[in-house]
Amino acid sequence: MKAVKTPIKNLNNLRIELLEKELMDISYKIKTDDYYGYIPIKDEKNIYNDLEIVDIDLKKVKLFPKNFTELLDDKLNENDLEKLKTSFDIIGDIVILEIPKNLENKKIAIGEAALEFTKRKSVYMKKSPIEGKTRVRKIEFLAGINNPITIHKEHKNRLKLDVSKVYFSPRLATERLKIAEDVKDNEEILDMFCGIGPFPIIIASKKKVKVTAVDINKIAIGYLKENIELNKLKGEITPINQDINNLNINKKFNRIIMNLPGTSYEFLDLAIDLIENNGIINYYEFSSDYTQGINRIDKAASKKNKKVEILSTRKVKSNSPRVWHIAIDARVLD
């Protein structure tokens, strides 16, 4: 089938652009190799001339909600089926569903249908938003085996976690690959909010780097330690269970990753203190535009008489209507 071939670093922006212009064929999966991504397209005539179009085999996407609601045909009426706008997150063997309030009385039937359809081991439903300092959501067991511990595979790496006790989003996989591609061998990296360590693991599996990985959640750091053992890494990772505000470290970093999108701006002063001249801050926040984030980085840098060069900006994923999880890559200069 026809696909646009693009370097990994442009994949996410181009995916969003083609999606927004309704040029992407969402019935097929995007494929990646070490250097390029291949985005399925509907009609090559509408694709701009400067993009490379190739013929490639891509896998069909399983259209979850459609087939899934078909499984529930005899249990829910048409009205209920219409309201069941379920969002699936699949983490390893576990499916996490969002079930509308008015369908909670049918949650077990929905959970069992999800189990049958996805062929995973366990189904849970979201019981709260992502909340608190450790950014964990409450979940409720619905079907299968009640075991919230699983191993999720991402870019050939294994990430072990307990979905009820730590933060993890499979939807950041493309972003993590992009950062890992940008990283150069020998960088000293600080991940200020590492969780179970997906950024450090994906980066260290590809590059010979030293990553200091900090998280306030003791359980997340426990899993990061296991994940270091589970994967074949070229780089070194030092896990630290601490509030980043209390990090007592006497060195500067070539790169700082700040994926705490709700409040990462509160830690920009610290990041500016810890970044090496010419180092890069990978900054994330929830926003409808890039201006607010760029201004925040500029303000923190100018307080220390440093300058900022914005290297790139992108939408990572949609958070709520008109609000995106955005990324800003900023070089900081003395």
Ligand SMILES: C[S@@+](CC[C@H](N)C(=O)[O-])C[C@H]1O[C@@H](n2cnc3c(N)ncnc32)[C@H](O)[C@@H]1O
């Ligand atoms: C949104 S999660 C991101 C985790 C990880 N980077 C990922 O992509 O999966 C943010 C993480 O920041 C941690 N956190 C929140 N406040 C912190 C602080 N003051 N110091 C260190 N870690 C913190 C939380 O425990 C959580 O694991």
